[in-house]
Amino acid sequence: MRAAILKSLNQPLIVESVPAPIRGSGEVLVNVVAAPVLAYANEVFNGARRYNIELPLIPGCGAIGQVLEVGPDATRLRPGDWVFCDPTVRSRDDARMPDIVLQGWSARGEGGLHLHRYYHDGPFAEVIRVPTENAVPIGDIRAEDAPAWCALNTLLIPYGGWLAAGLAPGETALVSGATGHFGSAAILVALAMGAARVVTPGRNADTLADLVRRFGDRVVPVMLSGDEAGDRDAIVAAAQGPIDCVMDILPPAVTTTTVRAAVMAVRPYGRVVLMGGVGMLGGDDLALPYPWLMRNNITLMGQWMYPRTAVATLLGLIRAHLLPLSHFAISTYPLALVNEAVGHAASNAGAFRMTVLQP
Numbered sequence: 258m259r260a261a262i263l264k265s266l267n268q269p270l271i272v273e274s275v276p277a278p279i280r281g282s283g284e285v286l287v288n289v290v291a292a293p294v295l296a297y298a299n300e301v302f303n304g305a306r307r308y309n310i311e312l313p314l315i316p317g318c319g320a321i322g323q324v325l326e327v328g329p330d331a332t333r334l335r336p337g338d339w340v341f342c343d344p345t346v347r348s349r350d351d352a353r354m355p356d357i358v359l360q361g362w363s364a365r366g367e368g369g370l371h372l373h374r375y376y377h378d379g380p381f382a383e384v385i386r387v388p389t390e391n392a393v394p395i396g397d398i399r400a401e402d403a404p405a406w407c408a409l410n411t412l413l414i415p416y417g418g419w420l421a422a423g424l425a426p427g428e429t430a431l432v433s434g435a436t437g438h439f440g441s442a443a444i445l446v447a448l449a450m451g452a453a454r455v456v457t458p459g460r461n462a463d464t465l466a467d468l469v470r471r472f473g474d475r476v477v478p479v480m481l482s483g484d485e486a487g488d489r490d491a492i493v494a495a496a497q498g499p500i501d502c503v504m505d506i507l508p509p510a511v512t513t514t515t516v517r518a519a520v521m522a523v524r525p526y527g528r529v530v531l532m533g534g535v536g537m538l539g540g541d542d543l544a545l546p547y548p549w550l551m552r553n554n555i556t557l558m559g560q561w562m563y564p565r566t567a568v569a570t571l572l573g574l575i576r577a578h579l580l581p582l583s584h585f586a587i588s589t590y591p592l593a594l595v596n597e598a599v600g601h602a603a604s605n606a607g608a609f610r611m612t613v614l615q616p
Contacts, residue, residue, distance in 0.1 A: 259616070261383035261595040264313045266304040269596045275315070278378070278386035280326050283559040285392040285495050287333060287342055292320040292380035292614045293401040293410045294590075296438055296597045296606035297508075297513070300428050301362070302599065308363040308539070309370060317379030317612065317614070318362040319344040319410035324392060340392040341409050343383055345562045346376045357562070371450075375391055381595060383616045393568045396536050396576070404613040411611070412580070414532065415443030415506060417563025419450060421504050422530040423554075426451025431492065431500050433519035434507035434533060436464040436570035441608035442456045443504055444468060445573075448475060449580040456496050458488065464608050471584065481515065488518040494540045509534035513541045520545065525539065530560050584609045594616040 258277045264300060280286045287530070295318055300306045302316070320342040325524045327334045334340070344362060347355040356368030361379015364370045379385065398406060400407040415432075424430055430447045434440035435457035441464075449456050455472075458479040459465050479495045481488050498500035503523045505516050511534055520529050520543075574580040586609060590598035595614060602612035 258317045258383040259592055261592060262313050263302055263316050266302065266312070266603055270302070270316070270505050270599070272593055272595060276594060277384050280328060280342045280386060282328050283330050283389050284386055284533070285331065285340075285389050286325040287320070287322040287329050287340060287385050287387060287392055288325050289320045289322045289342075289380045289383060289385055291322075291407050291589075292317045292398060292616065293407040293614040294602040294614055296452055296612075297601045298599045305538075309365060309398045310363060310595075311370075311374065311377070314361065315378035316361050316380050317381040318359055319379035319396070319407070320385060320386070321406045321409075322380075325377060325384065328389060331505045334389070334392060334394065338432070339398050340408070340501040341395050341568060342380060342387050343391040343393055343565075343568060344410070344433075346372060347565075348372055360391075376533075380515050380552055381614060383592075386570050390565065395606070404587045404615065405585060405610070407587075407611060407613050408570070408582050408585050411439060411442045411575045412446055413563050413571055414439055414512055415504065416446045416561045417567055418443070418448060418504050418506070418530045419502075420563065420567060421558055421560040422504065422528045424450055424452060424502050427441045427453045428452045428501040429456065429496055429498060431456040431458070431496070431503045431522060433458060433505040433516060434511075435459050435468065435504060436461040437506070437508065438606055438608065438610065439532075440537055441468065443506055444476065445584060446581060447572075448472060449574045454496070454498075456492060456500060458492055467608065471562065478521070481518070483514075485514040485518045488515075489522050492519060492522040498521070501527055503527070505529070505531050506554065509536070509538040511535055513543045516543055517545065521549065523555065524580070527553075528556040528558070530558050532560055585611050587611045587613055589613045
């Protein structure tokens with residue numbers, strides 16, 4: 258089969274023929290029809306993100322495809338089924354504290370690296386081997402719609418955050434990082450889950466205006482100035498009522514003052530979920546006042562990715578037409594142009610934009 262291979266950091270991917278993966282027990286082979294190219298893929302491939310990966314590697318993170326082969330443990334999957342290849346692979350020998358890797362993308366800790374060495378290669382290839390539970394049926398779709406269904410990869414991340422925070426219909430949510438790729442998806446998901454209002458602070462006036470154009474008065478934009486206290490006052494005023502739940506999903510380069518301005522706008526007894534990258538590449542860590550947390554009964558949690566069951570329920574929102582995939586503008590590339598795809602993804606990052614590889 259043909260695959261794009263990362264042989265060394267800070268070098269272009271090389272497309273060449275490699276042996277097709279061999280399915281073992283408890284595994285599924287999937288023909289990759291579409292695979293998203295994440296906006297920060299270039300930062301993974303040049304080492305800036307400092308991800309714990311071993312080379313050579315067929316990279317990628319998630320895919321849409323059709324089942325080629327199933328193992329003896331599969332009772333419902335059949336060859337030809339359309340599936341989402343969930344990149345979130347969990348170890349099976351500790352249900353309470355599983356090691357987790359993103360297949361073809363990143364590993365964490367000794368256990369994660371051990372798992373990465375086995376479920377190593379990602380979907381920048383014609384065929385991928387995944388654990389049976391990671392080939393999630395999505396129902397019948399048209400082949401030409403497979404790139405749009407790659408939006409699952411983006412939508413699932415904020416969906417996992419809202420589930421962890423218990424976002425309920427009728428509540429007011431705030432997305433810190435609303436004008437970014439994952440932040441804009443968090444708005445779409447919150448509205449699909451029934452949020453009455455979503456407060457969207459940001460510094461990109463055009464994107465904030467576009468969010469209002471897309472979603473109407475359920476989206477409340479706030480232009481940030483960089484002054485922490487002033488920004489928090491503006492957020493609270495714009496919300497026109499208590500903010501029940503805050504999600505931070507800002508990238509690593511953002512200052513902690515921006516995060517704190519949004520986080521501390523949450524109401525007493527409110528919930529805050531942290532899903533961003535602030536502090537991951539150095540710089541200040543997030544400092545929150547102990548008395549504020551304690552006296553206001555704030556629930557503060559971190560959430561990485563999403564539970565396995567999230568894929569099925571998110572699919573339900575899509576199939577019920579509560580969460581339209583049509584918001585995403587998609588640019589597609591063949592496998593032979595993978596390096597162009599990586600460059601395009603980096604230079605065209607932002608709200609509701611996707612770059613998709615079609616091996």
